[in-house]
Structure formats: C-alpha cells, structure tokens
Amino acid sequence: MADRTYLDWNATTPLRAEVRAAMIAAMDVVGNPSSVHSEGRAAKALIERARAQVAAALGAEGQDVVFTSGATEAAALALAGREIHCAGVEHDAVRSWCIEDLPVSASGRITVADPAHSAVQLANSETGVVQELPEGLWFSDLTQGFGKIPFAFNWLGCTAGAISAHKLGGPKGVGALVVRRGTEIAAQLKGGGQEMGRRAGTENIIGIAAFGAAAQAAAHDLEAGIWGRVEKLRNILENAIADRAKETIFVGKESHRLPNTSCFLTPGWKGETQVMQMDLGGFAVSAGSACSSGKVRSSAALRAMGFDEEQAGCAIRVSLGPDTREEDVMRFAEHWLKCEGKHRARRG
The missing domain is CATH 3.90.1150.10 (Aspartate Aminotransferase, domain 1)
Structure with a gap:
C-alpha cells in the first residue's frame, strides 16, 4: 500500500499514533465502569477523562457529552420521536428521521424558518459547504466540522449535536451526542442507566479512551x-x-x-x-x-x-x-x- x-x-481518517497508544493502554483496564471496586473506578475514570477531553475540544461541558456507537446513533437519539425539518443535503442518518423540506440554494446554503424544529449540518461531507447555524436550532450534525474548523458548541446556538471519532483520527464505532444541560432526551437503549440515563449498556472503554485522545490531538492540530x-x-x-x-x-x-x-x-x-x-x-x-x-x-x-x-x-x-x-x-x-x-x- x-x-x-x-x-x-x-x-x-487514518488512526493517529497517540490514539492507537490510548487504545492499547485501555485494553489493560479490567474493570466494569459501573462497578464500585477499585478496578471499576479505574475504568470509570478512563471514561470521564475522555469525556473531559472531547468536551474541551468541542467547547462544551463534560456532563453534556453522551457517548454512543457513532454519529448515526447520536442523531437517532436526538431526532427519534420528534417532528424535525431538514434539507436534502443532510446525511442519510439525519434525513431518515426528518421531514425533508428546507430549501437549499445553488451554493449549498440552507434556509431555516423554524430553528427549534429543524436540523442543519455544520458542514457537508460531500461539498464541504459550511452553514451558519441559526440561534435556537434543535440539532446539528457536527461530524465533518469537528476538528477541521474552529467552533465551540457553547456558542453555536444549537441544542444538540452529533460527532464521530473516526472523522478526526479515532477508531470507527464510537461517537457522541452533545446536548445542552436541562434538555430532555429520551433513551433509545434502556437498561442499566449508563451515560447519565441517556444511553444504556456497558461503555466501549477502548473506543471512548481513543475518542478522547483523538479529540485532544485534533484540537492541537487546529490550534497549530x-x-x-x-x-x-x-x-x-x-x-x-x-x-x-x-x-x-x-x-x-x-x-x-x-x-x-x-x-x-x-x-x-x-x-x-x-x-x-x-x-x-x-x-x-x-x-x-x-x-x-x-x-x-x-x-x-x-x-x-x-x-x-x-x-x-x-x-x-x-x-x-x-x-x-x-x-x-x-x-x-x-x-x-x-x-x-x-x-x-x-x-x-
């Protein structure tokens, strides 16, 4: 090759060297992060460290980051059961849940009439066109913009957003939903109440640790x-x-x-x-x-x-x-x- x-x-994206190292180190962490013994607390600490790394790179608060299996699941978590409008330029993971009726200009700009009931991507994966997100927007697919262009979730104006590790040098199969504090999000996966009750199931420790390392490295690249x-x-x-x-x-x-x-x-x-x-x-x-x-x-x-x-x-x-x-x-x-x-x- x-x-x-x-x-x-x-x-x-290719896997970053520091991400590979984080994955290998996480493989040696034995405990279940829901367990209260020392091994469990060590596993939990690894997740919370990664949560802080992702939040810092994203310009969000740690408690606002919900780890998922990827941006597709994150989008479903934010959009399922809601009447949300989108444009035809959105990724299938968003379009599948939405009413596709927002107009798009020849230059790729999306017009939004009702932000609170709309989903607008930050950047298009195919054309690269970057949108100006309206204040009060319900959801944004942040996947392609995260790590490539400067922004902070806290000042974007949207309520929820989806991100993915493998778009910035991390592994496939791990992502996150970031959501403003106080927002009601109904869990799609129910069980042990992990991820602050929003996404049940034992956490993918290896993938999450790698996501944290990837987000931190991507933030450094952007700053450089x-x-x-x-x-x-x-x-x-x-x-x-x-x-x-x-x-x-x-x-x-x-x-x-x-x-x-x-x-x-x-x-x-x-x-x-x-x-x-x-x-x-x-x-x-x-x-x-x-x-x-x-x-x-x-x-x-x-x-x-x-x-x-x-x-x-x-x-x-x-x-x-x-x-x-x-x-x-x-x-x-x-x-x-x-x-x-x-x-x-x-x-x-």
Missing part, C-alpha cells in the same frame, strides 16, 4: 494551523484542474467550505468511473457519501442544490488531511487530467 495515496479523509496548510493544497489541486479542464464544475466553491474538501463534476463522465480510474492509478477518492453499504449513487446533496440526476452522478469528492503532501495533490491532478483527456477524446 506504500504506493497508494489516500484522499478520502471525509469518509474516514495545520488545516490552513491543507486548504492551500486543496486550492492548488483545484487550480491545476481548472486550468486544463474547462468544463469541470467545482461545487460550492463560492461558499465558505471545509479547508480540505473539493467536490467537482465533469459533464458526461460518471463519478463511479472516475473513482475506479483513480483507484487503478493508486488514489482513493469517493463519489457521494461513504455510508451506502458500498453502493455508488448520484449525490442527494447535489440534487438538492439544483443539479440534475445526470450531473449529480458525475461528481467526485477529494478530501485531504494533515498527512497530505503537495506532491500527492499534483500527482493526483496529473492522473485525473490524463484520464479526463481520454474521456474528452472518446466523446469527440
């Missing part, structure tokens, strides 16, 4: 300005492609975007084909969301923004990370442009 270049960081460097690489990539592929459309480019995300479409060239051609060239990119059981389908987000079915099916997403180098970006651009030239030649 040494000759591979990973450019799909919005789908999932690493994502500013990544944004420069993203711009280099887009400029290299735009200079020679005049038909290619960069989605959401006129909007505030995540620093690492580029979504672009070339009319008549299927995104699925591009992904396969890039894969054969040693580059991992994606077409649409990665949460469709391996299926490749036209982007619901792009369709909501006004692109037709054919156009939406011609989009790919390239998402960079802190490990991405300029040489990686330029090699990708050259390979993509070579394939794009062959596509144009076939079209005549």
